[in-house]
Amino acid sequence: MSEAAAAIHTEDHAEHHEELSFLYKYILPVDHKMIAMQYMFTGLIMAVIGGYFAYVFRMQLAYPGESVPFFGIVGPGEYNMMVTNHGTIMIFWVAMPVLIAAFGNFLIPLMCGCDDMVFPRLNRLSYQIFLVSALVLILSFFVKGGGFGGAWTAYPPLSSVPEFSLTDWGASLWVLAVALEFVSFLLGGINFVTTAMNARAPGMKMLDIPIAVWFIVIAVILFMASVGPLIAGAVMLFMDQRIGTTFFLPSGGGDPLLWEHLFWFFGHPEVYVVLLPTMGIVADIITVFSRKKLFGYRTVLYTAFATGGLSFVVWAHHQFVAGIDPRMANVFVVTTVLISIPIAEMLFSYIATLYGGSIEYTTPMLWALSFLFAFLIGGVTGIYLGASALDVYFHDSYFVLAHFHYTFFPITIIGMFAAITFWFPKMFGRMMNETLGKIHFWGTFIPFNCIFLPLFFLGLAGQHRRIYNYDHFPDLATEELQDIRVFATASLVIMLIFQVIFLYNFFYSMFKGEKAPDNPWKANTLEWTVPSPPPHGNFKTLPTVYRGAYEYSVPGREMDYWPQNMPPDES
Amino acid sequence: MSTRGPVATHRSSTGIPAGRLAVWWLLASEIFIFGGLIACFVLFKLNGTPGFEDASETSVVAGAFNTFVLLTSSLTVVLAHAAVERGDREKAFTYIWYTFAAGIVFLMVKVYEYSGKILSGHTITENLFWSFYYTMTGLHALHVIGGMVVMALISFDVRKGYNYQRVELIGLYWHFVDLVWIFLFPLFYIANF
Amino acid sequence: MSEVHAHPNYVKVWYWLVILLVISTLGPMLEIPAITLITAFGIAVIKALMVAANFMHLKFEKHIVWFLFIMSLTLLGVFFFGVAPDVMMTEGDQWIDCIADNSCVEQRL
Ligand code: HEM
Ligand SMILES: [Cu+2]
Numbered sequence: 001m002s003e004a005a006a007a008i009h010t011e012d013h014a015e016h017h018e019e020l021s022f023l024y025k026y027i028l029p030v031d032h033k034m035i036a037m038q039y040m041f042t043g044l045i046m047a048v049i050g051g052y053f054a055y056v057f058r059m060q061l062a063y064p065g066e067s068v069p070f071f072g073i074v075g076p077g078e079y080n081m082m083v084t085n086h087g088t089i090m091i092f093w094v095a096m097p098v099l100i101a102a103f104g105n106f107l108i109p110l111m112c113g114c115d116d117m118v119f120p121r122l123n124r125l126s127y128q129i130f131l132v133s134a135l136v137l138i139l140s141f142f143v144k145g146g147g148f149g150g151a152w153t154a155y156p157p158l159s160s161v162p163e164f165s166l167t168d169w170g171a172s173l174w175v176l177a178v179a180l181e182f183v184s185f186l187l188g189g190i191n192f193v194t195t196a197m198n199a200r201a202p203g204m205k206m207l208d209i210p211i212a213v214w215f216i217v218i219a220v221i222l223f224m225a226s227v228g229p230l231i232a233g234a235v236m237l238f239m240d241q242r243i244g245t246t247f248f249l250p251s252g253g254g255d256p257l258l259w260e261h262l263f264w265f266f267g268h269p270e271v272y273v274v275l276l277p278t279m280g281i282v283a284d285i286i287t288v289f290s291r292k293k294l295f296g297y298r299t300v301l302y303t304a305f306a307t308g309g310l311s312f313v314v315w316a317h318h319q320f321v322a323g324i325d326p327r328m329a330n331v332f333v334v335t336t337v338l339i340s341i342p343i344a345e346m347l348f349s350y351i352a353t354l355y356g357g358s359i360e361y362t363t364p365m366l367w368a369l370s371f372l373f374a375f376l377i378g379g380v381t382g383i384y385l386g387a388s389a390l391d392v393y394f395h396d397s398y399f400v401l402a403h404f405h406y407t408f409f410p411i412t413i414i415g416m417f418a419a420i421t422f423w424f425p426k427m428f429g430r431m432m433n434e435t436l437g438k439i440h441f442w443g444t445f446i447p448f449n450c451i452f453l454p455l456f457f458l459g460l461a462g463q464h465r466r467i468y469n470y471d472h473f474p475d476l477a478t479e480e481l482q483d484i485r486v487f488a489t490a491s492l493v494i495m496l497i498f499q500v501i502f503l504y505n506f507f508y509s510m511f512k513g514e515k516a517p518d519n520p521w522k523a524n525t526l527e528w529t530v531p532s533p534p535p536h537g538n539f540k541t542l543p544t545v546y547r548g549a550y551e552y553s554v555p556g557r558e559m560d561y562w563p564q565n566m567p568p569d570e571s
Numbered sequence: 572m573s574t575r576g577p578v579a580t581h582r583s584s585t586g587i588p589a590g591r592l593a594v595w596w597l598l599a600s601e602i603f604i605f606g607g608l609i610a611c612f613v614l615f616k617l618n619g620t621p622g623f624e625d626a627s628e629t630s631v632v633a634g635a636f637n638t639f640v641l642l643t644s645s646l647t648v649v650l651a652h653a654a655v656e657r658g659d660r661e662k663a664f665t666y667i668w669y670t671f672a673a674g675i676v677f678l679m680v681k682v683y684e685y686s687g688k689i690l691s692g693h694t695i696t697e698n699l700f701w702s703f704y705y706t707m708t709g710l711h712a713l714h715v716i717g718g719m720v721v722m723a724l725i726s727f728d729v730r731k732g733y734n735y736q737r738v739e740l741i742g743l744y745w746h747f748v749d750l751v752w753i754f755l756f757p758l759f760y761i762a763n764f
Numbered sequence: 765m766s767e768v769h770a771h772p773n774y775v776k777v778w779y780w781l782v783i784l785l786v787i788s789t790l791g792p793m794l795e796i797p798a799i800t801l802i803t804a805f806g807i808a809v810i811k812a813l814m815v816a817a818n819f820m821h822l823k824f825e826k827h828i829v830w831f832l833f834i835m836s837l838t839l840l841g842v843f844f845f846g847v848a849p850d851v852m853m854t855e856g857d858q859w860i861d862c863i864a865d866n867s868c869v870e871q872r873l
Contacts, residue, residue: 109579116577118589190596198589199579224596225839228603232611235706243695245702247611253620253699258611261847312839316846325849542578587826595829599836606840611851614844618852635789639782642815646778649819653771746820753811757804761792 030120031536035127036105037427040420042134043098049138050089053082055496057468062482062489064469077166079468080149085141087152088174091274092181093134095412099277100223101130101185103419104192104216106427110527110534111213113201113543113565118194126188133180140173148174151466153263156248156256160240172241179234182227189220201526201565204545207301208564210525211294211549215280215304219273222308226269233262260322264315271407272311276304278415279346282368285422286350287550288523289365290357291560294550296349303342303349310339320388321395329388336386343379347372358553362521363437367418370445371410378406381456396466399459405452417444417502424506425520429532430513436505443498450491454484522561525549529565594740598747605751608710612703612758622698626763628691629704630684634760637680641749644673648722648742655738660730663738667726670745674719681712704759711755714748772818784811 020029029035060074067073074082105123109116117123141147148170150159159175162168196217200209236247237259246252248259287294294300316324316332350372359365381403385391394400417440424432463476470476470485519528526545530538543565551562580589587595616623651666685705695705722741728734784807791803817823822830 114577114579114582116579118577118579119593120577122593186597186600190593190600193596194589194593195579197585198587198592199582200584204584224600225603225836228600229607229610229840229843231604232607235710236608236611239695239702239706245696245706246699247702253615253622255615255851257850258614258847261843261850262607262611265843265846312842313846323850328846328849537577585826585828587829595832599832602833602836603840606836607843610840610844610847614848614851617848631789631792635785638785642778642781642785642811645815645819646774649774653774743820746815750812750815753808753815757788757808761788761804762800763792 028124030116030124032105032109032117032120032123033427033534035123036102038127039097039105039130040102042131043094043102046089046093046097046134050086050094051496051499053086053089055492057082057086058489058492060468061470062486064471074468076468077146077149080151080466081141081147081167081170083466084149084151084174085137085147088178089137090408090412091152091270092178093137094416095274095408096181096185097130098416099274099281099412099419100192100216100219101127101188103212103277103281103423104188104220106423107210107527108192108195108213108216109199110426110530110538111210111525111549112196112199113204113526113539113545114195114199115537115539115542117191118199119191122187122191126184126191129180129184129187133177133184136173136180137177140170140177143169143173145170153267154237154259155263156237156240156259157250160237160248162241172238175234175238175241179231179238182231182234185220186224186227189224192220193217193224201543201545204564207297208545208548210280211283211297211300212277212280214301215276215283218304218308219276222269222276222311223273226266226273226312229262230266233259257319257322257324260319261315264318265312267318268315269308269311271404272307274411275407276307278371278411278418279304281415281419281422282371283350283353284523284525284549285364285368285418286353287552288422288521289360289362289368290354291360291552292353292357293552293554294349295352295355297548297550300346300349303346306342307339307346310335310342314339314386317386317388317391320391333386333388337383340379340383340386347376347379362421363432363434363441364418364422366438366441366445367414367421370441371414371418374406374410374414374445374448378403378408378410381406394459396464397459398455398463398465401465402452402455402459405455409448409452413444413448417441420506422521423527424509425516426527426532426534428510428513429516430509430511431516431520432509432513433505436501440498440501440505443501444495447491447495447498451488451495454488458484519563524551524561524563526564529563588736590736590740591743594743598743601747601751605707605710608703608707609754609758612707615699615703616762620699622700624763625693625698625700626759628688628693629760629763630687631760633680633684634756637677638752638756640673640677640680641752644670644677645746645749647673648738648745652739652742655729655735660732664726664730667722667729667738671719671722671726674715674722677715678712681708707755708759711748711751714751718745718748772823774818777814777818781811781814784814 025031026034029038056068056071056074057079059068059071060079065073105117145167148154148159148165148167150165150167150171154171154175158164159171162171165171196209196213236245239245240247240249240254246254248254248256250256283294283300314332314336316328317336320329320332354369381399385394385400385403421432421437424430458481461476461481463470463481467473467476470481516532518530518532520532521528526539526543527534529543530540544567545564546566546568547562547564549564553560554562583589585592647666647669651663651670654660654662654666688701693701695702718741722745725734725737725741729738788803788807788811791807792800794800816833
């Protein structure tokens with residue numbers, strides 16, 4: 001076997017220099033960087049669809065019954081379909097592909113110092129399944145009856161009986177799309193974990209791995225460990241819809257509450273699945289731009305383990321009013337409050353990293369700092385909701401909606417912009433425009449707060465979620481409340497308009513931007529030691545690692561950074 | 572993955588070859604899928620949901636025979652792995668196809684069971700027990716079929732003398748499929764009280 | 765594959781598995797539920813461990829793999845016990861009896 005392995009090594013170097021045809025380079029690539037691009041652009045396109053839905057239903061809420069520009073009159077079924085698919089898309093087709101798949105694919109091999117993922121063809125397959133899942137979801141909008149409208153949580157019997165959901169095939173295709181997406185991320189996840197476990201550069205010990213890689217890997221493990229029961233549940237739901245079984249139908253002996261458990265056993269870990277990659281990306285960005293060592297590398301890592309472990313025992317806090325056993329509700333209140341401890345500690349570590357640093361307010365840094373601020377609000381309001389007594393009132397109100405948008409928006413959108421602006425030079429070999437970047441930052445961050453802060457108050461005033469026209473509810477149709485809705489919608493429109501600046505900056509810089517040096521931010525991690533953009537195979541000679549990723553401003557050294565692969569005797 | 576591929580594939584910081592490590596992760600995630608279904612089944616069963624007494628209608632003989640078939644196929648696939656380690660490709664090829672044949676026998680018994688049950692009126696929608704029965708054994712049968720396809724593909728490579736490590740990998744998967752059956756057997760066939 | 769380890773005697777393991785299978789099939793004939801429980805599920809666990817340890821070579825595998833599987837099973841246990849109080853203690857049966865004439869719905873309103 002060892003001879004064979006030796007033969008393999010000599011053979012594969014010959015392969016690196018073959019010129020690939022267009023088809024194999026861009027359409028069916030096996031190179032991890034190109035697959036990362038595919039995930040990123042697919043995710044961005046899906047984000048446009050999800051954003052468009054948000055625009056339409058927010059307009060309907062602000063001006064009920066009036067024709068929405070670029071859409072028309074919004075019917076109740078269409079409203080439900082758009083709310084449902086907005087949530088589904090943003091979580092499964094934007095947050096996951098961009099944060100985990102795109103940046104995981106791009107960063108893991110580069111940061112671990114190897115030439116590609118361990119299984120490049122599996123990687124390609126997982127993207128292809130992902131693409132199919134996205135197409136199935138889009139297809140589901142156009143079948144007879146329209147797209148699924150039973151909320152992203154798909155509670156049965158509403159979701160499982162066509163007579164109730166009124167979307168016979170829309171609901172089934174939705175389940176199918178989500179299940180395919182899970183399969184794609186399972187395959188991709190196996191690849192990520194194996195690569196990070198097995199293919200690290202010589203010398204890179206566990207505690208030398210950049211936090212960004214660690215967190216993506218932990219997130220993937222959380223995903224793999226929580227999604228299995230939901231895949232089983234999706235199969236059961238699909239059978240209920242199509243074959244007429246009664247797994248979740250009380251009339252046939254089934255139990256709808258079982259679905260809620262299956263869903264949230266996945267659903268809560270899932271919020272940490274998307275949170276952790278952004279947390280990791282932010283850790284890397286704030287250390288680079290405050291020129292300081294990460295405060296408490298080990299602590300940060302252990303808090304992530306603690307969060308991951310605890311995230312499996314809090315799921316029923318989404319079901320406090322669903323008729324679960326009240327004794328269990330007590331248990332879940334305690335665990336829910338407990339989980340905010342490690343998360344808070346992680347945030348404190350980040351803030352301590354900033355303390356006393358020489359902070360440079362570049363665009364990625366602004367995004368990273370605003371993430372810390374906004375996520376803090378999201379996390380703190382989560383603790384309110386975690387107390388079951390309060391949740392009886394808050395549940396399914398706009399307070400919940402504002403809570404999770406103060407977590408998901410920072411994670412998905414702010415995290416995505418932070419990562420893109422930070423790694424853009426490495427991905428495309430050119431710098432983005434800083435001025436436009438900052439305008440876009442403020443034009444996104446201020447409206448974001450204007451959209452969601454007021455929603456907390458709407459929630460406190462008793463405004464329920466998932467209602468398409470508040471005119472039908474005299475208590476909620478008052479003028480003050482309507483003014484708040486209009487304000488939130490107007491802020492959303494302003495925010496969407498500012499995204500044009502980003503798109504312009506993105507595509508202009510991609511082709512015409514200033515050429516980027518190898519290491520524009522003077523960072524330590526291995527991806528900055530290769531040319532921008534990295535060639536096929538990444539490293540000319542595969543690097544050896546001598547130290548951790550966060551050796552900034554080390555006393556007694558002339559240079560304020562210390563690349564991971566620089567031998568100790570050089571300087 | 573061909574025998575070539577990136578350097579990354581041949582690194583092993585954990586001491587476990589990449590292929591095997593990946594299969595372990597795959598199996599871990601499969602544990603959750605089958606485990607989730609088994610957990611739901613057990614919940615309903617312990618709850619005394621009507622219909623679960625139908626477990627007495629399944630044929631213990633057929634189930635036991637199929638368990639025997641899968642156990643034996645596990646033996647042949649591990650013997651294939653042992654043969655390949657000795658470098659005996661022809662033997663390995665034969666053992667792989669024994670395993671494949673066992674898969675066919677298993678599926679034939681399943682078809683016999685399914686058709687008998689459906690003809691006597693126990694369809695998938697009859698009650699929750701049969702829903703679980705067809706869903707879980709059906710998903711398991713799909714895993715058997717998938718394993719057989721991969722095995723057939725691998726066998727020819729092995730006879731030509733490359734990709735030896737894959738025999739071990741498909742073997743691990745096949746044993747897992749066997750393990751799942753080891754638990755489905757008592758759940759659906761024996762425990763009828 | 766390159767590491768050297770003595771092979772277990774596969775055929776012998778298989779003999780034992782078949783013997784256990786016979787016992788678990790004959791167990792219910794005593795018609796004592798407690799014994800059936802042990803012969804059915806206790807033996808299933810033993811068989812599973814034997815297959816995993818010998819055929820899957822977990823005996824010789826790195827500890828991390830054991831850790832992986834034990835974690836998986838623990839989490840499944842968490843799931844089971846978190847859900848059990850709800851799914852197993854509902855009064856769902858009452859719904860079945862009265863769902864046709866809707867009486868229970870009215871009664872609860
Ligand atoms: C400090 C930690 C957190 C706590 C204590 C917490 C607590 C809660 C609770 C109790 C609810 C249920 C409210 C209800 O439906 O009545 C909830 C809802 C929600 N949370 Fe959190 N949360 C936390 C962090 C997060 C994070 C990090 C995310 C996202 C990444 C998130 C996303 C969500 C979502 C999406 C929902 C609503 C789901 C739905 O009903 O559609 N939460 N949170
Ligand atoms: Cu939660």
